[in-house]
Amino acid sequence: MNQPSFSRCLLAVALAGGLGLGSLANAQDTIKIGVAGPMTGGYAAFGEQFWRGASQAAEDINAAGGVDGKQIELIKGDDACEPKQATAVANRLLDQDKVAAVVGHFCSSSTIPASEVYADAGVLVITPGSTNPQVTERGLPTVFRMCGRDDQQGPLAADFIVNELKAKKIAVVHDKDTYGQGIADAMRARLKELNADDRVVLYEGLTRGEKDFNALVTKIKAAGADTVYFGGLYNEAGPLLRQLREQGLKVNFLSGDGSLDPAIVTTAGGPQFVEGAYMTSVREARNIASSQEVVKKMKEAGFDPAGFTLYAYAALEAIAASMNGAKTGDGMKLAEWLKSHTVPTVLGPKTWDAKGDLNETSFSLFVWGPDGNYTEMQK
């Protein structure tokens, strides 16, 4: 009886050894990179854009030989746009999955706490979509963004409101979140510079996740506003626009990049409600010459790379380029490399300043047409 059990023991040891060796070999073959964002919850559409964009980038980079001869393996992290969950996901990606870098997060209110975790561990993180200034203003060396800042975006809207629309009474509405309130405040700061802050007749926050803003709309009507600026995402912008129109308010409506998504036509309940709304955003990535090949490939695969998809693609490209260039996995060295080199991406060549912000970002104004499509306005 002793003999077989001993051999079984040996077998087990051999098996365990084999598994150990296997996983060791696996670790050497791939480089793990986290993709974090709202994969579930009310803003999961943005998370899907991140994941699709990064997945396509990983596929293309791997097909071209990978990073330093190793294949990229993406790890999904779901923060559901909740700050608490974001730090938990960040810790999991670092401790459990041992990622070398991260593409993420989406909501600024998630990116800010999560980036503290990455920066403490010296891991490179590039956000494709968080535009709140605080993301890069805290002096964290390994935090980068692939998009512009709200203190560039908000003023563009303010200039347009004052100079082009010549608004007399402005209602400012936000969603009480870091991004939404941040961009609304940035817009308002510019109004102050233009000596137009006394034209703000209403400044209030609505609650994310709700659908009924009729009480607020009636209040905007009572205040006699001719222009409404909304800082927030399309999930709330759509119903707000619809209820403004349903209550017969023919006001100008402006918003930021969080609302500029084809989904707003759905959340509003039809193109007739969205028609004529103005929105600021980063340049439409699907129209850039350098992105055409990727756009075609993704459309053929059945996914329209709208919104932040190509920004996530570019973020992973930047991570891969820095790893290839710096020949290391050390986040601090990767960050130094990114700050001193020009990276060719699907969005064109990109460079970063010492804070981790892009050197060149150009925001544009878009206007919605009667057919439920938006066009970039010519300056």
Add this chain to the structure above:
Amino acid sequence: MDWHILAQQLVNGLTLGSIYGLIAIGYTMVYGIVGMINFAHGDVYMVSAYLTAICLAVLFSFGIDSLPFALLATLATTMLITAAYGWTIERVAYRPLRSAPRLAPLISAIGMSLVLQNGVQLSQGAKTQGVPSLIPATLRFGEGNDFVQITLVQLMIIVVSLTSMAALTWLIQRTSLGRQCRATQQDRRMAAILGINTDRIISTVFVIGAAMAAIAGVLVTLNYGSFDFYIGFVTGIKAFTAAVLGGIGSLPGAMLGGLILGLSEALFSGMVNTDYKDVFAFSLLVLVLIFRPTGLLGKPEVEKV
């Protein structure tokens, strides 16, 4: 404040409150009869919003262009399927735990809520879905810019809510089924001894609650046009609050709580500040519970010796 602004806020509040009330019925009836909070109820309402859109799409693709017929058919189908959801949830998640400690069905309810949310997310996608605005008709009173308006859908919401509330009250107070419900609520074991099939009655209550949530789902989808798999959460919390405010377990209390909650939100938002409307609504709830721990219309629980 002008009279037309105030009247408009009342219309806004009544519409919102009626919806809270309809969904609150599901919470309050289930609590009344089995003494548990059905956290999956908000998600049943969410499912009904999806069913509404699917039904409308199917009907229109078959070339049915009579809007009243399409709406009635959608309402009937949605109520039927949502009721089936309610029945199944009770059968799968709660009945096996009937004699378990109180905490067990509560956890089971939270689990059911997650199953529904993630199930819908996986099968329908994470994106916000919507139906186009179907009934653009609006009634306006007043001249120029000083008018009060109520859209036809808003009017429908108020009328349908009050009608279904009245029908339900009649059902509980006047029919044999209602008597059995009340008996089961008062003492389940005694009711069983007297020959009432209490399991069937509990199932019926879940079915009724789900059907009411389905009515709310259809109306909300017509009114706001968009929904996603997450809408059950916020609305569910609000409806639950309405049920507690009105006195959980009390049927008219649910409607009263819903209307008070909706009106207080709209009026506070309109007169004071939108940022703090929820703070105000919940403070109201706290105040009511301090002075009437069982809610406005709830009966004080008598300790059984």
